[in-house]
Amino acid sequence: MWSNFQLSQSLIFAIEEINNSSSLLPGVSLGYKIYDTCTSAAMGVKMAMVLLNGNENLTLNEQCTKPAQVLAIIGETQSSVSMAIAKTVGTFINIWQEKKRLNIIPNIRVIYSSFLRTIPSDYYQSRALAEMVKQFGWTWVGAIRRDDDYGNSGMAAFTKAAEQLGVCLEYSLPFFRTYSQEKVLRIIQQIKSSTSRVIVVFATHWDLEILLNVFYEHNITGYQWVGSEAWISDSNIARLDKHKILQGAIGVTIPKTTVTGLKEFILDIHPLKSAGSAIFTELWETLFKCKYKVQNDSEHTVLCTGQEGLSEMDNEFTDMTLMPIFSNVYKAVYAVAHTLHDLLDCTQTCPTKKQVHFKTKEGEEVYFDKNGDPVAKYEIINWQTIEDQHEFVTVGLYDSSFPAHSRLAVKMASIVPVSVCSESCPPGTRKAVQKGKPICCFDCIPCAEGEISNMTDYWPNQHRNECVKKEIEFLSFEETMGILLTAVSITGTLLTIIIAIIFLRYKNTPIVKANNSELSFLLLFSLALCFLCSLTFIGRPSEWSCVLRHTAFGITFVLCISCVLGKTIVVLMAFRATLPGSNVMKWFGPLQQRLSVLAFTLIQVLICVLWLTTSPPFPFKNIKHYKEKIILECQLGSAIGFWAVLGYIGLLALLCFVLAFLARKLPDNFNEAKFITFSMLIFCAVWISFIPAYVSSPGKFTVAVEIFAILASSFGLLFCIFLPKCYIIIVKPENNTKKQIMVALCKMWGFRELWNCGTAATGRRTFC
Template identity: 35%
Template sequence: MTLTPSVVTKNYQHILALAFAVKEINENPELLPNVTLGFHIYDSYFIARGTYHGTMLLSSTPERFVPNYKCDLQNNLIAVIGGLDPLTSLHMATVLDIYKIPQHCDRNLENMKGHEEFGNTDNLYRWTWIGLLTMDLENGERFVQMVVPMFSSSGICFAFIERVPKLTLDTELKDVLQQCAKIHDKVMGSTANVLVAYGESYSMVFVRWFPYLSEQEYMAINPKGLVWIMTAQMELTSMVYQRTWDTQIIHGALSFAIPSNKVPGFHQFLEHINPSTTKGDYFIRDFWQQAFACVFPSTVAGEVDGDVCTGEEKLAVLPEPFFEMSMTGHSYSIYNAVYAVAHAVHSMFSSRGRHQRMVDQSLHHILRGISFNNSAGDKISFNVKGEIDSGYDVINWIVSSNQSFHKVKVGRMDPQHPSEQMFTINEDALTWHSWFNQTRPLSVCSESCRPGSSKKVKEGKPFCCYDCIPCPEGKISDQKDVNDCYICLDQTYPNKKRDFCILKDVSFLSYEEPLGISLAFFALSFSVVTALVLGTFLKHHDTPIVIANNRGLTYTLLISLLLCFLCALLFIDRPKKVTCLLRQAVFAIIFSVAVSCVLAKTMTVVLAFMATKPGSKIRKWLGKRLSSSIVLCCSLIQAGTCATWLATSPPFPDTDMHSVTEEILLECNEGSVTMLYIALGYLGFLAIISFTVAFFARRLPDSFNEAKFITFSMLVFCSVWLSFVPTYLSTKGKYMVAVEIFSMLASSGGLLGCIFSPKCYIILLRPELNNREQLMRKNERTK
């Protein structure tokens, strides 16, 4: 079974718009005076062969079809108005270009300029998951190839792309219904709520095949509404057999429309149209029968089955899908095209006379430069491409409960405006499909990822379908639907929700915080104690306990310990170039002097005991020269190490942005960490030697033998610095500095306490033990 030939009744207005424009021009004494315009209209039947045939008829003798030959010179063809659809105009141009005949093809129908504005609409309403419906034609495929990459670049992807079969007289109805049923199931089964439709002027005839059920039946089977977005050439058209079909499917649709205006006299012209008063119109009887669902008795043999056409029916009673009384955008374009040709011919006749050869050669050029105001008050002119830059209206399609249909202008797309003003839409004026309960529809494959997360595309799915994953540690996202989280600037760090960055605090060991104050207090306290011990020893410098253990070494040791305590102050407060340069090197050198003094004291005790043996040659090594040499040599080695360090890779103030998430660490970069550990390792080396020697000398019979106290002091020293290394490496910022200061104070305090507290006890609290007689008596008891 094939489709019964039917007239697309709505298109009949285009014929009437053409006739009305010609009528006005012929009645206007100021435009083409003494010239009568005529016209021929041929139906293309929406097929290429019908278009080619009709085009050849335009350029040949009416009585006899002879291609490329026309003998009636009084009715030469001067211009052609193309068809509604791009392919029709394209087929006509193939033939007419040969004869240089001007053609008006409405650029809204012919090119695809402006379709990228769909992307703006989709982004405006979060329509990123849409369907695409096109006619199964060449220009439909070209539209698909154009918009798919364009929409993808705007973050929009397609749930499906379906192609509606082409309508021809040879189309099998069963095949059409089967394909439409499959497309319907695909559309309604999709999660996309927005459907972009690109088709020919008659495409809505096929769209209305989707449901040909009542609204109740349709919603029971398909509990879902759609937002249709349609291109400019698509109109709501119906065939006679679709008169009672429901139109709720397109309620709330949006479409681009060719701008139109109210043309004076056109409505009255339509009111007087009927088959009896219209002469030479071979379309009106077919239109009348299809539009009013009646039959003229003269067109059928036998009895009439159904209503009889009287010819007195009124166009105004027809529903809009069949006919509109106001001039549509397509009819308005035809109306303006006729006037453009008339003004061009008038201009040419006025300047050059009526010579036909001039008309054929110059009409193209004059049309491009023509400019006039039509009867509706609109200025009509062409750009350099021969196009009318009128832009588009955005129309909202409203279907009432009684199936009446009307269009509401809700926006505008004008390429003449700046990009930020090119597309405007009044959201408050929009009416959506009832399924959305008048709330703004959403059409997304996946819900938006909130700030603090990022999108992860689902494998095998379009990029619009994704899962939301939390930002990894150290990264944030402060917007919805980001593809990847990003790292905060160096001066900031992520909050707990990882949706914004917080300014980092600047951190260094300061005198204004409890930790800095405490360490400074202990450093000064130890310094004062050391100074008091030194004062005590100076005051009692002639006593045996002071003399017995080399006063020079004792004073040097106390002074070096005093300076070691004061060195701790170089590590507190904001790092500066001078403090960074000096603090490690100065402490390493001063503390090496202290440990060297301890080593020299130990060596002196051992050698002194060995020298008491008969015939010992060690006696000649005793004296200040040995102890001074030990201190000087050991200290110079450390000084040389530090000098090399400062000369090759000196420390400097630095900023650590990354070690601690929430803080900017102001610190001293040690330059060469290797040299730092060499200097500290050397101190450890001296301490181990001192500990070893003192350990073996701890039981020597001497009343004032310091070896046992030195052993304890070196044990404390080694314990402190052995625990210092891992603790130092595991901390950052001011706490790392605090660990080093604590190690300095603890090791220096260990030397001070273990070596000098017994001496101070005797000097200050037991002075009776600090005499030579007591010393000799004790030595005798020991022996």
């Protein structure tokens, strides 16, 4: 076989190149012994054992400095033969190592992996074929595999990858060239009775030679063939396919490459003659169909002259389409040489593991992964007829080093056949898997209500035969409800600002001074923020708005309630003093009031930080509440965080309400506690009713309820606490005097008979 001779020449070329190198293995000569496995695993194992058992007789003219020892075996091109050799020899080496533990065993496979490939693993080839079949839409295929390790392992990997991609196998038939006629006939009958139109073939070119004849005899044509690299680029198969059975075949092959000088070395066979090799005579006679010695004086025998012109030949021997395979033999020899070179460079302790990594003279990087495999790169080729001849046209690439979604790139101009078990379901129907059959075989039944597609952004129309975009719902600024709530929020903010201006204008009047102006201004500021924070709940939810709306709400309301609580404590402590002139207020002066507001607010800030750190709110598409629409909302992230924020506000409000309630019976005119009690009553009522309304409201109404609660409680605080004071300041300025304040204080302290303080010189009148 010409290809086997070419492979042998590739190995010799690499060894001679290394022996002539001054940089790689200087002073060391590599030898070789070549055996023919006859594509038999048993023969391959036998030859490997012959190589390992004892020293070989030297066949070179140059005497070595020490007995020749086998350091590595360059395996067969067929993985089944090479794997059998690796398994057997690996065990043999391990036993040998156990017996000679203290000796250095002259075999690099003791230290390194015993089975390395320079050609990609069939695992990647199988995945590449499966992804290619899927890309062409062939979900229902048949398969023929060579009945050995190569075919069975390759097809098992293909089947697994195909199932993951949704491709089903109708059949997977073993085949071997020694099968009986009866077995082959059963294979043919099964293919004829099948419905799939694509055949994936994991076999060698020898198998294809037989299959082509069998298919032609039974007139089996019109199938789309998908081939492994073992035959898809074989020019001999293309020449044998005279009946175009493989027309349009597609498959993976090793990328085209060249090795400088290798073609010339293979074609230069005259050195065989000078070496006196008997193989030269056989090769020359077969190549030129002549004989050096004529037997029986046959008239039809052509005598060989030895001067026949090889350059004029155009046959299998001069065909270099298998150059990528020759290149892999070349790289395998160099991998061994580089490993030996590194071992010989070890002066003391050699590494127990080493990654072989080098560049060929063409600049190609050669290295192996942890499994001993190179990076898998394939060309996708298509058999096309050009001038009545099969041509291998590259239509795509596969590179395993790329991300999974971009490893395969195929461009197919020609029309490819349809091969499916069941046609795609028409609009308005869905798949129902047929009992006892693969998932690629199904019936089409009408869609249930609300079902047409598994795409969550779409919804079926009334007739269930077309997808329409689902309506997206959220509380926006453009709709009526959003406009009204925005207007109310802005109105509340403006009212708060107006009241603050009034208080600032009359800050030196008794009523403003008597109501703790510092806390009043801080309370007005926090109320303005409360009104404004309701605007963050309106609009399309986003990451920043979801985080801002809940944290702004929680912190501003705590700041607001903290101010109210401070004012309540001031009122309670001031007017619960048992005697006039009591200095009880020294325990809760301006500094303590500021610190209390700061402390209460910082606790809420800490709760919000913990919430945002652990599980913050985030935008979410709710498709479960309504089938026909998508609700855009803010998921709470951590429900505990949300209820902790709300619960802390409720705790402060309840505390404030209780303290204000205790001071509710203080006398008339300027009873701050009474107003705080009313405001807290409104606040608590609003938020208690908010909880069931919030839980039960659907869609955008959930957000509207929350905004309503914020605005209602804010207006309650604003009106109850500040509206009476503004009434006195604007409408009743005569009551905004020191005398009226003192009368009110006398009334609150119990001096009911002396409300109108005069000039009488009694002790009590003087005090008033």
